[in-house]
Amino acid sequence: MKKIILLALCAIFGYKGMAQSQLNNYKYIIVPTKFEAFKKANQHQTSTLIKYMLVENGFNAVYDNALPIDLLGDRCLGLLLELKDDSSLFTTKVTLVLKDCLSNEVYTTKEGISKEKEYKAAYTEAIKECFQTLTGVGYKYEPSGDTAPTTVSFKNDVKQLENVTEEDKDIRFADRAEDRAESNLQKVVQQKATLEEQSYKSKEPVQSNITKAENMPSMELPNVKYQTEGTGVLYAQAIANGYQLVDSTPKITLKIYKTSQANVFIANGDVGNGLVLKKGDKWYFEYYEGDKLMGQELNIKF
Secondary structure (H helix, E strand, O other): OOOHHHHHHHHHHHHHHHHHHHOOOOEEEOOOOOOOOOOOHHHHHHHHHHHHHHHOOOOOOOEEOOOOHHHHHHHHHHHEEEEEEEOOOOEEEEEEEEEEEOOOOOEOOOOOOEEOOOOOHHHHHHHHHHHHHHOOOOOOOOOOOOOOOOOOOOOOOOOOOOHHHHOHHHHHHHHHHHHHOOOHHHHEEEEEEEOOOOEEEEEEOOOOOOOOOOOOOOOEEEEEEEEOOOOOOEHHHHHEEEEEOOOOOOOOEEEEEEEEOOOOOEEEEEOOEEEEEEEEOOOEEEEOOEEEEEEEEEEEEO
8 A cells, every 4th residue: 555655656756757858848837718618708717716726836828818028039949739539428527738839739728626515616626626736846947058159169179281392393383284284185176197097087166156145035024012011020940951931820821931142031821822022121922823923021030
């Protein structure tokens, strides 16, 4: 019996230790003012209760309609809290799930259960039971250190050349010139000089009689009228070979990838594929809708 209790305690503390290491990487927990399981904002006072209990346990909880500036600029600083409702007719069952900016599940609480008949009392009891796994985890935000850029130094790598006399320089230069002349001669002359066969064929280039074609007429560029409304501020989050542009929802609206040209990106989005480019001080998204070139002005925050 003692062994069973000891194993249970080890499992509990081990789980909490793992939870702490995972949660410490995130600065905020985002609490929706309206959960998908409910029809109204803060229904049964679930949002205010959850935010209150998060703060009581040392977490920096914020509502999704009042995000701080640094979280708006980098959505990956926070975890989004989702309330999973598996309630039946006579039993209220909820689980709290924390997801990162890529919708990956980082942490899931135990399931909270209540038999209370009144909804507010039932959800309050169930949510408090969920927090039993978050109580005492000892959360403390630990920002990841900035990775120092890799630098390459060629200091002390330069080797001193051997002492070369002027006479050696002249000899080596003459040898190289002779080699180049012989090589060029072999390229333009093909010859055979044997007792059986003697021939000489010059490969020296001759002037071509092909005349230059006339310059092709310049192609007329299509006109595009840029829409200036509808997108709002888009926040650029770095991904491999480019950025993902996220609105304040937060929702990924475009993924843009670097090209060989500065300030020109290949863009993939819901409306279609195209280019994101900078003209003057403004960014634009150009794409085709059928045979028509469309354009949208973008307000991007890098």
